Structures are given as structure tokens and as C-alpha cells.
Amino acid sequence: MKTRNEIWNACRAAFPYTLPILTGFVFLGIAYGIYMHSLGFSAIYPILMSLTIFAGSMEFVAANLLLVTFNPVNALFLTLMVNARHLFYGISMLDTYKGMGKKKFYLIYGLCDESFSINCTVDVPKNVDKGWFMFFVTLLNHCYWGIGAAIGGIFGSLVQFNTEGLEFVMTALFVVIFIEQWMKEKKHHSALVGLGLSTVSLIIFGGNQFIIPAMLMILTVLTFLRKPLEKVEVTA
Numbered sequence: 310m311k312t313r314n315e316i317w318n319a320c321r322a323a324f325p326y327t328l329p330i331l332t333g334f335v336f337l338g339i340a341y342g343i344y345m346h347s348l349g350f351s352a353i354y355p356i357l358m359s360l361t362i363f364a365g366s367m368e369f370v371a372a373n374l375l376l377v378t379f380n381p382v383n384a385l386f387l388t389l390m391v392n393a394r395h396l397f398y399g400i401s402m403l404d405t406y407k408g409m410g411k412k413k414f415y416l417i418y419g420l421c422d423e424s425f426s427i428n429c430t431v432d433v434p435k436n437v438d439k440g441w442f443m444f445f446v447t448l449l450n451h452c453y454w455g456i457g458a459a460i461g462g463i464f465g466s467l468v469q470f471n472t473e474g475l476e477f478v479m480t481a482l483f484v485v486i487f488i489e490q491w492m493k494e495k496k497h498h499s500a501l502v503g504l505g506l507s508t509v510s511l512i513i514f515g516g517n518q519f520i521i522p523a524m525l526m527i528l529t530v531l532t533f534l535r536k537p538l539e540k541v542e543v544t545a
Contacts, residue, residue, distance in 0.1 A: 319441035326431055327449045330423045334450065337365075338457015339464070345372055346465030359458035363419060363451055367391050368458075383521060390524040398425045405429075409440045419447040502534070503527050 338359060345355040350372070362368050367388055374384050398420055405428070406413045428443045491500055510523035 315438055316441050319437050320445045322434055322437045323442050323445035323449060326427050327423075327446055327453070330427075330450050331453045334423075334453035335457035335460070338454050338459075339461035341368060341372075342458045342461020342463070343465040344369065345458075345462060348372055348376060350375075350462075352459070352462030352466045355458040355462040356455065359455045360451075363421065363454060364388075364392055365421060365454070386521050386524075390521070390528070393528075394422075395420060398422075401429075405443075409443075412440050412444045416443060416447055419451050421447075421450060424450050498534075499531060502530055506530060 341359070342352070342355040345358075346352070355368075358368055358371065362371060364371075370387060370391060371384075374387075399417065402416075402420065402425070406416055409416060424443075424447045427446050431442075433439045433442045487500070491497060494500065506526045507519070507523040510519040510526060513519070514522050
């Protein structure tokens with residue numbers, strides 16, 4: 310049984326590593342809260358969605374799903390495609406989460422890109438419990454996102470201003486993510502395949518229906534091209 314001091318020490322050790330996440334999550338969360346208000350939702354929606362979904366870009370997508378005809382199959386596939394990378398995160402953390410007790414359930418639920426990066430790369434101080442350290446990294450990041458969404462939702466509902474064009478924030482978010490991935494990779498075969506197939510899907514299915522077909526085509530083609538692309542990267 311860990312004492313309160315040991316738990317508090319783990320929290321204090323985790324906090325400095327999450328400070329960069331604090332800045333990004335709060336401001337992005339504010340944009341999300343204001344975006345939800347621009348779609349006609351009260352502040353309670355972004356607050357509850359940020360606390361229960363906690364899936365970053367998927368929450369922006371979910372905002373639009375709430376406005377269209379209910380289609381659970383479409384929502385399921387879209388969620389799987391947007392957050393498919395978490396399947397690999399989870400598999401890689403199986404050994405790390407062993408022996409974490411009840412904390413493991415929250416660690417699994419709250420796993421996001423940023424928490425994964427910190428918990429995988431940081432050398433936890435010897436005098437700090439590793440399980441509680443990872444727990445507080447996850448919890449703090451979760452709180453940052455929730456706080457940002459709450460601020461944005463409340464601010465948007467209290468202050469009247471023109472939100473026309475704010476829906477572009479979701480498009481901008483995915484563009485930034487794409488650019489970051491492009492800059493990290495030396496070879497851009499996967500990105501070009503994605504762009505090409507997305508364009509084809511857009512032409513065939515139109516702007517309202519192209520996302521799911523595009524993602525399925527990208528997944529299929531990249532699965533077949535995985536070995537050839539890996540050979541190209543190794544020889545490069």
C-alpha cells in the first residue's frame with residue numbers, strides 16, 4: 310500500500326514532463342470548446358465529451374457526427390480509422406502495464422499520443438513509483454484537455470462573437486498533423502499514397518461520403534505495399 314507521500318512524489322515527478330502538453334492541450338481544447346459552441350452545442354457538451362471520449366482529433370469529428378443522420382456503422386469505422394494507431398500503442402504497452410493493479414484500467418482508457426510518448430521515453434526516478442508516475446502523466450494530460458474544452462465552451466457561450474469559418478479548425482488540425490508527419494519522414498511514399506487515394510475517393514464518392522472509402526483503400530493498399538515500402542526505406 311503506497312503512502313500519500315509516495316503518491317504525491319509521483320505526481321510532482323510527472324508534472325514537469327507534462328508542461329509542454331499543458332500548453333498545447335489547453336489552447337487546442339479552447340478551440341474545440343468554441344468550435345462546439347459554433348455548431349450550436351452548449352458548454353456541457355465539450356466538457357463531458359472531453360472527459361469521457363478523450364480522443365483529441367476524434368472529438369472534432371464526433372462534433373460533426375452529432376449533426377448528421379445517426380449512422381453507427383459509419384461512426385464505428387471512422388473512429389477505428391482515425392484512432393487505429395492506438396491499437397499499436399496498446400500492444401506495445403502490454404508488458405509495461407503488467408502489475409499496475411487497478412491503475413491499469415485508467416492507463417488503458419487514458420492512453421493518448423502524448424502520454425504514450427512520455428511514458429515510453431522517460432526514465433522514472435528510482436525513488437518514484439513507476440505505476441503512479443504513469444498514472445499522473447495520463448491524468449494530468451486528461452485534465453489539461455478537459456480544462457481547455459471547458460474554458461472554450463464556457464467562453465463561447467458567454468461572449469458573443471462571429472464564429473463564421475471556425476469549423477475550419479478541424480481541417481487545419483488534420484493539415485498540421487499531416488505536415489508534422491511529412492517532415493518527420495525521409496520518404497513520403499505512404500503520404501503520397503494517402504493523398505492520391507483520398508483524391509480518387511473524393512472524385513468518386515463526393516465530399517460527404519469519401520472519408521470511409523478513402524481510409525479503407527489506404528489501409529488495403531498500404532497493407533499490400535508494406536514489405537516493398539520497408540525495403541525502400543532500408544536501402545535509402
